[in-house]
Amino acid sequence: MTTSTAPQRRRGSFAKVEARQALGFASPALVGLALFTIVPVVLSVVMSFFDWPTFGERTFNGGANYLRLFDDPNFLPSLRNTLVFTVLYVPISIALSLALALGLGPRIRGRGALRVLFFIPVVTPMVANVLVWKMLLQPQGLFNGLSQTWFGVELPNFLADRQWAMIMVVVMSVWQGLGYNMLIFSAALEQLPESVVEAARIDGARGLRMIWNVMIPMISPAIFFATIMTMITSLQVFVQPQLLTGGGPGNSTMPLVMWIYNQGFKFQDLGLAAAGAWILFALIIIITALQFGAQKKWVHYEH
Structure with a gap:
């Protein structure tokens, strides 16, 4: 029982280490994706429902922009x-x-x-x-x-x-x-x-x-x-x-x-x-x- 679970634990620990390493290597790309793609897309959705001048007060107007x-x-x-x-x-x-x-x-x-x-x-x-x-x-x-x-x-x-x-x-x-x-x-x-x-x-x-x-x-x-x-x-x-x-x-x-x-x-x-x-x-x-x-x-x- 003990001998069979030890290799499994080692494999599990190795998998976790590899997952952390992979996440570390991918993190620059993921951060860039979040900052320059996901966040702007979400922000554009929000902006489309506001009176949003470049400078000045921003007010919610519902779907008025689409009209x-x-x-x-x-x-x-x-x-x-x-x-x-x-x-x-x-x-x-x-x-x-x-x-x-x-x-x-x-x-x-x-x-x-x-x-x-x-x-x-x-x-x-x-x-x-x-x-x-x-x-x-x-x-x-x-x-x-x-x-x-x-x-x-x-x-x-x-x-x-x-x-x-x-x-x-x-x-x-x-x-x-x-x-x-x-x-x-x-x-x-x-x-x-x-x-x-x-x-x-x-x-x-x-x-x-x-x-x-x-x-x-x-x-x-x-x-x-x-x-x-x-x-x-x-x-x-x-x-x-x-x-x-x-x-x-x-x-x-x-x-x-x-x-x-x-x-x-x-x-x-x-x-x-x-x-x-x-x-x-x-x-x-x-x-x-x-x-x-x-x-x-x-x-x-x-x-």
């Missing part, structure tokens, strides 16, 4: 701009990334260097990328200069034209994130079982038929993951319109995150900004849940 959102003349337009950006950006980004991954197949020479080339904008600071694009799109920029030199055509002022401003924000954003999804799709394509691909060739699958009926269904989990992440990123777009257009012309390119930023840091109304942030969070959760619900119809997992 005030719809009285603000810029809230619904910014929400609409965010949805328009998402509807344009997500399918274009996914389609081009997938086409690029399919095009850079094993038979392409130097495909490793090409992948690095397309991935460079992903790791380059976004602010630098946006400022370069802003210089290119200016009336005195490279695009207009080349157009006038080669074709004798003067391009519109893309960033000051309501019809073009949002399109340019989408184009720049697609260029920025193209390489990330391309690598996801390339990795998924390289994992396809050669036996399945060869069997499809024997059955007569070629070209687009092979891509549509064999490859895309087999990498659908990767497409689903990329779609989810791209959608979440697009709903939180901020830097591109902030630096390219400043939300203009008018408010035609102001996304919801920029509206939240302006309310909190420009107009010093942190309570209203927090309420807008939670509306955005709810929107992301709803759209993500709908995508997870719809995945059963088109995402195929190996069992």
Whole structure:
């Protein structure tokens, strides 16, 4: 009895020591998570139910901030701009990334260097990328200069034209994130079982038929993951319109995150900004849940 319990006690004491050591190693990350994630999230919930100026008296107002959102003349337009950006950006980004991954197949020479080339904008600071694009799109920029030199055509002022401003924000954003999804799709394509691909060739699958009926269904989990992440990123777009257009012309390119930023840091109304942030969070959760619900119809997992 005594001999059997002694090793168990030693193992128990060792487990406790290891648990304390693990907690000690993890404590810096846990403290950072609590201070910079959990506490701000909880505080934002509290702030959304208060009149909370940056300086001054803070008073509880119930759900008045959420009602005030719809009285603000810029809230619904910014929400609409965010949805328009998402509807344009997500399918274009996914389609081009997938086409690029399919095009850079094993038979392409130097495909490793090409992948690095397309991935460079992903790791380059976004602010630098946006400022370069802003210089290119200016009336005195490279695009207009080349157009006038080669074709004798003067391009519109893309960033000051309501019809073009949002399109340019989408184009720049697609260029920025193209390489990330391309690598996801390339990795998924390289994992396809050669036996399945060869069997499809024997059955007569070629070209687009092979891509549509064999490859895309087999990498659908990767497409689903990329779609989810791209959608979440697009709903939180901020830097591109902030630096390219400043939300203009008018408010035609102001996304919801920029509206939240302006309310909190420009107009010093942190309570209203927090309420807008939670509306955005709810929107992301709803759209993500709908995508997870719809995945059963088109995402195929190996069992």
